[in-house]
Amino acid sequence: SAVISQKPSRDICQRGTSLTIQCQVDSQVTMMFWYRQQPGQSLTLIATANQGSEATYESGFVIDKFPISRPNLTFSTLTVSNMSPEDSSIYLCSVDGLASQGAQYFGPGTRLLVL
Amino acid sequence: RKEVEQDPGPFNVPEGATVAFNCTYSNSASQSFFWYRQDCRKEPKLLMSVYSSGNEDGRFTAQLNRASQYISLLIRDSKLSDSATYLCVVKDYGQNFVFGPGTRLSVLP
Numbered sequence: 001s002a003v004i005s006q007k008p009s010r011d012i013c014q015r016g017t018s019l020t021i022q023c024q025v026d027s028q029v030t031m032m033f034w035y036r037q038q039p040g041q042s043l044t045l046i047a048t049a050n051q052g053s054e055a056t057y058e059s060g061f062v063i064d065k066f067p068i069s070r071p072n073l074t075f076s077t078l079t080v081s082n083m084s085p086e087d088s089s090i091y092l093c094s095v096d097g098l099a100s101q102g103a104q105y106f107g108p109g110t111r112l113l114v115l
Numbered sequence: 116r117k118e119v120e121q122d123p124g125p126f127n128v129p130e131g132a133t134v135a136f137n138c139t140y141s142n143s144a145s146q147s148f149f150w151y152r153q154d155c156r157k158e159p160k161l162l163m164s165v166y167s168s169g170n171e172d173g174r175f176t177a178q179l180n181r182a183s184q185y186i187s188l189l190i191r192d193s194k195l196s197d198s199a200t201y202l203c204v205v206k207d208y209g210q211n212f213v214f215g216p217g218t219r220l221s222v223l224p
Contacts, residue, residue: 043202102147106159
């Protein structure tokens with residue numbers, strides 16, 4: 001499986017500010033995914049980040065709030081814009097596994113608290 | 116109805132017990148199925164893929180019933196280290212992952 005790192009691992013931010021989360025993979029991957037896991041909840045897909053094209057957002061998530069970049073096949077960023085306390089969550093990136101029937105592998109997550 | 120549903124839990128079992136988790140999914144066109152485990156404050160990690168014929172990996176056995184849209188995970192001889200939240204995950208025809216709410220397991224000494 002790929003080795004995935006995320007920065008920052010955690011942050012405490014003031015409402016109204018923005019935070020950019022980085023996701024780095026040790027191998028080239030076609031698709032990268034961004035998820036949100038709110039406290040006590042399961043994972044919800046925010047968007048799929050494709051290299052060379054616009055990200056594809058799931059219902060309830062918009063580009064203005066969660067802009068995504070995918071400059072190459074090993075890196076992506078997710079920005080949480082104009083944050084409010086409701087954005088306090090763990091944000092995880094993932095990639096498709098090359099084997100294992102298309103399972104996804106996750107980064108360690110970014111724990112965000114918005115005050 | 117939620118796309119993926121799981122036993123609400125939590126399950127509290129003694130060491131050495133056998134425990135079974137159930138999962139149902141609503142989209143009959145779903146393609147692939149997985150069990151993940153998530154430890155507290157950690158990312159989900161793939162436990163096993165679930166194949167149509169059922170599959171076993173050591174103490175873990177997964178079963179799939181496409182007709183009933185039902186997936187199960189059996190853990191035999193539970194260890195303290197099995198304590199975690201177990202997530203049922205379904206991959207639909209659009210290649211999207213849909214996560215169940217998870218079932219928390221606590222194995223007690």
